Amino acid sequence: MSKFIKFPSIGQFRNTCKSVIESARFVSFCKETNQVITNPSAILPIVTFTGTVKAHGTNAAVGFDPKTGEVWAQKRNGLATIEKDNAGFAFFVESNKEFITELLILNTEDGNDEVVTIFGEWCGGNIQKGVAICELEKMFIAFACKQGEDWKELEELPNDSRVYYISDFPTYTIDIDFNCPEKSINSMTELTDKIELECPIGKHFGVSGIGEGVVWSGNYKGNNLRFKVKGEKHSSSKVKKLASVDIEKLKSIQDFVDYSVTENRLMQGIEQVFTIESKEPNIKDLGTYLKWIMSDIVKEEMDTLLGSGLEPKDVGRPVSTKARIWFIDKYVGI
Numbered sequence: 001m002s003k004f005i006k007f008p009s010i011g012q013f014r015n016t017c018k019s020v021i022e023s024a025r026f027v028s029f030c031k032e033t034n035q036v037i038t039n040p041s042a043i044l045p046i047v048t049f050t051g052t053v054k055a056h057g058t059n060a061a062v063g064f065d066p067k068t069g070e071v072w073a074q075k076r077n078g079l080a081t082i083e084k085d086n087a088g089f090a091f092f093v094e095s096n097k098e099f100i101t102e103l104l105i106l107n108t109e110d111g112n113d114e115v116v117t118i119f120g121e122w123c124g125g126n127i128q129k130g131v132a133i134c135e136l137e138k139m140f141i142a143f144a145c146k147q148g149e150d151w152k153e154l155e156e157l158p159n160d161s162r163v164y165y166i167s168d169f170p171t172y173t174i175d176i177d178f179n180c181p182e183k184s185i186n187s188m189t190e191l192t193d194k195i196e197l198e199c200p201i202g203k204h205f206g207v208s209g210i211g212e213g214v215v216w217s218g219n220y221k222g223n224n225l226r227f228k229v230k231g232e233k234h235s236s237s238k239v240k241k242l243a244s245v246d247i248e249k250l251k252s253i254q255d256f257v258d259y260s261v262t263e264n265r266l267m268q269g270i271e272q273v274f275t276i277e278s279k280e281p282n283i284k285d286l287g288t289y290l291k292w293i294m295s296d297i298v299k300e301e302m303d304t305l306l307g308s309g310l311e312p313k314d315v316g317r318p319v320s321t322k323a324r325i326w327f328i329d330k331y332v333g334i
Contacts, residue, residue: 002072004079005117005146007059008226010215013181013188014303016227020047020178023221044178047225049218051172051191053200054228055141056131056212057123058276060089064104064116071101074117075276086276088138089122092162099160106155107145114148120166128271132202132209141166141201143215151224170200172214188214188229196231256308256315260297261322269293269323281331286324293323 024045025038061074072079073093075086082090093100108116120142124133143166145154157165172191176184192213199211213230273289274281281289297319298305298312305312 002070002079003063003065003115004074005061005063005115007061007076007119007144009299010226010228012300013185013216013227013229016216016225017178017181018303019223019225020045020220023223024178045220046175046177047218047220048173048175049216049225051174051188051214051216052143052166053169053195053211054213054215054230055121055123055133055166055201056128057121057133057141058087058089058127058271059119060086060122060140061117061119062093062100062104064101064108066108066113066116069101071097071104076272085278087122087127087278089140092122092138092140096160096162099158099163102158103163106158107147107152109147109152112147116145116147118142118154119144119146127275130210131212132199132207135207135209136202136205137162139164169204174216176218188216192229192231253310253315253318256301256305256310257318257322259304260301260315261293261319261326265293265296266323266326269296281327283328283332286327289327290320290323294319 021044022038025040025042027037027039029036059076060080063072063074064070071093073086073090074080075089080086080090080093082094085091104116104118107118120140122138122140124136125138126134127138128134139162141164142154142157145152154165157163174184174187195211195214197210199207199209202209202211211231213228215226215228218225269289269292270281273279273285273292279285294312294316297315305315
């Protein structure tokens, strides 16, 4: 039976900083007092991160059950089928079933019968707009593999014209000292600006145009760490620093709405609610769309809300109002 395995959300640099600092200072948990014991003076680590180009497409994955031999396609929030596809990804998997099965078997550990999932980005063609890879044929770029509860390195991919591994394209390395993480901001910003100006994936295939950003991955105390840094043209929030450590102290609800309800987030909502479900934007599903926008903002910007002294209920109505006006102006009547 198909088993959906969700890929964890990739947060911001500030989220990774918070996670590493909390982990480094953790000492133990006292059951008697129900309190976490920490060491505030603990020396924070220096962690090496590998950066990979963020392909602007839609999250996709292929799954495999070694016990039954079943293979399936996934989208971000569930299974993808030809009847309920993810921008044509399920059709691609079904059309290339033999190769995809070989790929999954190659990444299955001998003697392990737990489900294997290869995650990636289904990109190119008409999946997104305004980036270099839109000029290329649709492709699946694999970036992670999980079997059971364990993340593992992807085995070398067999040659195929529409399946790639993210390391086929340029990768980058940075050491982040979490005692002073702000020192890494300039380097990450410069690289992101460079990639936005000229997408390395597009360039690999002879196409010139803008890229989206970088995904940074590292490991600390056995925990996988990931954060994304997008260029200004792709950021879902209006940030002055691409990888800001500090939470901006927004002074009012309207400031927060202007900051978080951006054109990019609104278009991302269209993709998630309509495009990957092969549906045209329509007024009937406006409520689902507004719910997605608010949910995404709470997920991505909770620390900003807290830093501003705001609660989700404070911004719910104005967020929905701005998103509703944008949606109606852009799509109703087309």
